[in-house]
């Protein structure tokens with residue numbers, strides 16, 4: 442097996458240091474053999490290897506999007522599109538969007554809700570090498586209350602016993618984690634408001650307990666503060682959105698709960714919309730400051746933040762992850778910290794810290810090369826020069842060529 446040596450002007454999250462000038466990664470058999478200073482790594486390469494050099498670029502781990510919905514197409518009405526599609530059509534769309542994520546340097550995604558176990562099927566197809574795509578960590582169908590948020594995905598359930606049944610069934614179908622909709626959500630018309638809870642504390646406790654028995658982590662969708670309090674008490678692993686909404690959409694951030702998030706080591710994926718900047722412009726600086734204040738406070742209090750896009754919801758395409766990292770910079774994280782939210786920290790939150798999110802010996806060869814240096818400007822992460830997912834080279838635009846559509850992001 443020929444080894445591959447990739448060199449670059451800068452390297453992030455290598456073996457020993459978070460950042461080195463003049464770095465390199467050595468790959469063999471889809472695995473990182475060495476990563477760090479070029480002089481050191483080159484010594485390990487021996488005679489028989491191929492070299493790719495990117496002197497004016499940065500090598501870093503492949504990006505992780507912790508919150509996507511491959512089943513949604515990111516159109517203005519993804520719910521209608523989903524409901525109009527049979528499983529075969531839906532599956533093809535999901536596979537196409539998964540492949541497109543590679544164009545943007547995403548080598549791992551956590552899918553937080555699809556229909557009929559299609560994300561699990563796609564995960565297996567990609568893992569078996571039958572289709573190109575990032576590694577998929579799949580929640581399957583999210584648990585929701587009758588007519589609750591995303592009920593149309595098929596996960597309506599009520600009462601602790603039925604919830605336990607649903608968790609067991611998901612585990613049996615191969616889900617990697619359990620997703621529970623603890624509050625209402627914007628996507629579902631007619632359901633509970635985003636600040637309203639959908640499950641009782643007993644129901645949430647049953648979901649988490651049954652998931653633990655099956656060895657699965659739990660991700661909870663929670664906008665409202667009441668729901669956030671309930672899922673912290675239940676002991677979920679990650680909270681999605683976590684917008685601290687009080688009744689009628691007012692802001693209701695609770696410092697005691699923030700302290701618990703930190704103490705219980707719960708990661709928060711804000712999954713802020715990629716268009717957060719234009720949204721801020723639309724509502725005005727004062728309202729924007731108010732709406733983003735809770736996220737800023739979570740950053741200040743060192744709550745573990747991870748990057749996600751909610752890709753698939755209206756006007757959120759597969760190209761939104763860098764905008765999410767820019768949001769982290771906007772709320773006070775350093776650029777190194779922001780990138781860690783989509784690499785090191787994300788891998789840790791997804792239980793993959795031993796395998797991806799860093800460039801270390803023995804890790805899966807998930808890496809990207811981007812033009813310039815993202816530590817000077819995160820926008821560099823949009824200039825993708827090379828993507829390796831599980832050691833396979835992906836050329837940006839491949840998915841478009843096959844689908845016969847223009848080389849633009851799905852929006």
Ligand SMILES: [Zn+2]
Nearest residue numbers: 508510553751
């Ligand atoms: Zn979502």
